[in-house]
Amino acid sequence: TRFGINDLPVYSDLPEEFYICWSSFADQTFYRTKLVVPLWARQEMVTPHHYYSEAYNKNKIGYNNTVIIGFAPGGSVTGWLIGVAHPDAPSIEFGKGITERIPQGSDVCPNPYPNGKITDITPKAKAWLKKHGMPKAWQEKYNNVTMGQYLKLKNPPNF
16 A cells, blocks of 8 residues: 555554553443454455445545454443445444443553543433443443353453
C-alpha cells in the first residue's frame, strides 16, 4: 500500500488477536478482553467484492477492510467486519471476546480516570437503565465473563 505525500510504502498485516482494556460506565467495572479474528475473517478482508458505484456510475472493487469492535456493559465484546465492498452491505460478525473482570485500582491495565474511579453515566442514561433495566444480552450470566480467580474458562485468555 502507498500512503502520504511522498507515496511512502506502508507494510501491515491482518490482525489475529486484539487485547483490550476497557471500562463500562453503566456497570462501573473495568474489563480486559481478548478478541480473536479467525482465519476465515482475515481471508474475507483480502477478498475483492465487485459492486456498482452510483457516484462513479461504474463497477468497482472493494474490500471488507475495517474492523469494528462493540462493547456493552456486563463484559460483552463483539467484532464485525465492514468495508467499501458495497454501501448497503451488512456487517459480518466474526466473534465474541473472552472477557475478564479487573478489580478497580488494579495495575493490570492503565487507569485514565481521576482517583481510579470510572466517570458516572449521565442522569438521562441512569433514568433509562432504571426504567428498562440492563438488557439480557448485556448481563454477565449471558456473556463469557470470569467473575473471580477461582472460576476457569475452557479456553482462558492468555494475557
